[in-house]
Amino acid sequence: VHGGAVSNISRGYEPPYFSRKGLRTGAKQAIAKVANELITEGNTLILDVGSSTRELAQLLKKRKNLTVITPSLEHAMELAGNSLIKLIVTGGVVRVGEMSIVGPISENTINEFNVDKAFIGAGGIDLKAGLTEYNTEDAQVKKSIIENSKQSIVLADSTKLGNVTFSKVISLEQIDILITDSEADSSYINSLEEKGIKVLIAK
Numbered sequence: 001v002h003g004g005a006v007s008n009i010s011r012g013y014e015p016p017y018f019s020r021k022g023l024r025t026g027a028k029q030a031i032a033k034v035a036n037e038l039i040t041e042g043n044t045l046i047l048d049v050g051s052s053t054r055e056l057a058q059l060l061k062k063r064k065n066l067t068v069i070t071p072s073l074e075h076a077m078e079l080a081g082n083s084l085i086k087l088i089v090t091g092g093v094v095r096v097g098e099m100s101i102v103g104p105i106s107e108n109t110i111n112e113f114n115v116d117k118a119f120i121g122a123g124g125i126d127l128k129a130g131l132t133e134y135n136t137e138d139a140q141v142k143k144s145i146i147e148n149s150k151q152s153i154v155l156a157d158s159t160k161l162g163n164v165t166f167s168k169v170i171s172l173e174q175i176d177i178l179i180t181d182s183e184a185d186s187s188y189i190n191s192l193e194e195k196g197i198k199v200l201i202a203k
Contacts, residue, residue: 025055027157027181030202032056034179035119035155041065043116046145047075049100049138050121052155054078060085069113071106071141074099088113095137102137110144118149122156124163125178127191131169139167146170153177158184161192172197 032055039045042065047053049072057075060068064084070076071090079087092106120142123133131154133139146152152174158181172195179200180189189199 024157024159024181027183027202028052028055028155030181031155031157031179032059034200034202035153036060036063038153038177039063039066039117043067044113045069046110046113046115046118046149047072048118048120048142048145049075049098050155052157053119053121056119056155067115069110069115071101071110071145072099073101090141093137095135098135098138100138100141102135102141106141107144110141110148113148115149117151117153118145120145120152120154122154122160122169123165125154125156125160125172125192126162126164127172127188127195129164129168130171131175132163132165133167133169134165136167139169142169146174151176153179155179157181161185161188 028051031052035056036059044067047057047068047070054074057078061078061082067086068079069088076089079085090101090106090109092101093103094101122131125131133142154175161184175197177198177200178192179202182201182203192199
C-alpha cells in the first residue's frame with residue numbers, strides 16, 4: 001500500500017530482466033560506485049545476479065587481485081576478459097532470460113567457499129517481510145550466498161524499499177549493509193537502521 005492505493009500486480013510477477021536493467025540506470029551506477037569502494041585488493045567476493053550488481057561487474061573489470069564467484073552468466077562474461085581477476089562461475093541450471101544459474105549444483109558450488117563480501121540483488125526489501133525475490137530458485141541461491149559470506153551487502157535502488165515479492169530470502173537482521181540511492185525515504189532508512197543495518201546512500 002502506497003498513499004492509500006493497493007497495487008494489483010502479483011508479488012509473483014517477475015518483470016523481464018532485460019527490461020529491468022534499463023530502468024533507473026543512473027541510480028544503479030551510483031550504487032555500484034559506492035559498492036566498488038568497499039572492495040579492497042585481495043578480497044574474495046560473491047557477485048549475485050541482478051541489474052544493480054551488473055553495474056558493479058562493469059566496474060570490477062578494471063580491478064585486480066580479486067576472486068569473484070558468480071551465479072550470473074552475464075556478470076561472468078563481463079569479468080572473463082580480466083586475467084587479473086580469478087573468476088569462478090557456479091554450475092547449475094540456467095534461467096533463460098534472467099541469465100542466472102540456479103539449482104542444487106549452484107548452491108553446492110557456493111557452499112564450498114567462505115568469502116569476504118557478498119553483493120546481493122533484491123526483488124524487494126520490507127521491514128516485516130525482509131529481503132525477498134521473485135523466483136524461489138534464485139532465492140535459494142541468495143540464501144547460500146549469504147550463509148557463506150562474512151559480510152552481506154545488498155544493492156537496491158529506492159524503488160525496492162517497502163516492496164515485497166514472492167519468495168523470502170532472509171530477515172533484515174542478516175543484512176550487514178544496504179546501499180541505495182538518494183531518493184530513498186529518510187524515515188524508512190531510519191527504520192532500517194534501527195534493525196541494525198548500515199545504510200549507505202549513493203549520490
